[in-house]
Amino acid sequence: MILLGVNIDHCATVRQARYRGYDQTAVGPVEPDPVALAVRAEQAGADGITIHLREDRRHIQEHDVWRLKDVAKTRINLEMACTPAMIDFALKVKPHSVCVVPESREEISTEGGLDVVARKSQVKACVEAMKAAGIITSLFIDADDRQIEVSAESGAEWIELHTGAWANAWYGAGRGAELAKLKAGAERAHAAGLVVNAGHGINYDNVGEICSLPHVHELNIGHTIISRALTTGIEEAVREMKRRMNG
Numbered sequence: 001m002i003l004l005g006v007n008i009d010h011c012a013t014v015r016q017a018r019y020r021g022y023d024q025t026a027v028g029p030v031e032p033d034p035v036a037l038a039v040r041a042e043q044a045g046a047d048g049i050t051i052h053l054r055e056d057r058r059h060i061q062e063h064d065v066w067r068l069k070d071v072a073k074t075r076i077n078l079e080m081a082c083t084p085a086m087i088d089f090a091l092k093v094k095p096h097s098v099c100v101v102p103e104s105r106e107e108i109s110t111e112g113g114l115d116v117v118a119r120k121s122q123v124k125a126c127v128e129a130m131k132a133a134g135i136i137t138s139l140f141i142d143a144d145d146r147q148i149e150v151s152a153e154s155g156a157e158w159i160e161l162h163t164g165a166w167a168n169a170w171y172g173a174g175r176g177a178e179l180a181k182l183k184a185g186a187e188r189a190h191a192a193g194l195v196v197n198a199g200h201g202i203n204y205d206n207v208g209e210i211c212s213l214p215h216v217h218e219l220n221i222g223h224t225i226i227s228r229a230l231t232t233g234i235e236e237a238v239r240e241m242k243r244r245m246n247g
């Protein structure tokens, strides 16, 4: 069984398009509420909720993370940049896991994952701080040998393979080569003792192929589920994704 982490960021994107600067707890229709959506996603079978508190606060706000913490029944996976401010915030919230992602150009490796090779000492310090607080660290990286090797050396328990290049190649040339890279990366990470997750650009059409990769523990999927929820409701969007993941 591959687990599904539902990323609710884009529900907040819609809210921010109208209600930037409004207080979610103010009287009035500050909608849609990503936390209410997360509760319903959990009820429909989501195994965890993923939420990215970006430094630019483009979608998710701090109060969303705290409100989610109060009501979540599954696991919270907090995506964040590797910065002192975000590390402090994560240590206060204490999610089940953090997924360290790049937010600025300099932190990004060739394909788009976090460049843990270039940022080895900061990543290691982040992993150590999380470990001391009982929080699992996942590193969002490309399926690149060196990135995987350094991720394992950092002490991180999990990685999330960046599936964006493969997703972009889905309708064009190069998809087979991208899939082969992900397969080799999953094998290598598993052999290095890392739990292997995957995410970015996965949708209802392509999810089956990602589920054919070896050793995949969890997929983090956002945009396609939130998009489908607009027409079917979040419950059906989650159930259909789980059907496609596990047959």
Ligand code: PXP
Residues within 6 Å of the ligand: 007, 009, 052, 079, 099, 101, 140, 160, 198, 199, 200, 201, 202, 220, 221, 222, 223, 224
């Ligand atoms: N995993 C990570 C680390 C991400 O940054 C994102 C995008 O926010 C996702 C998964 C989900 O990607 P998508 O919205 O394309 O499903």
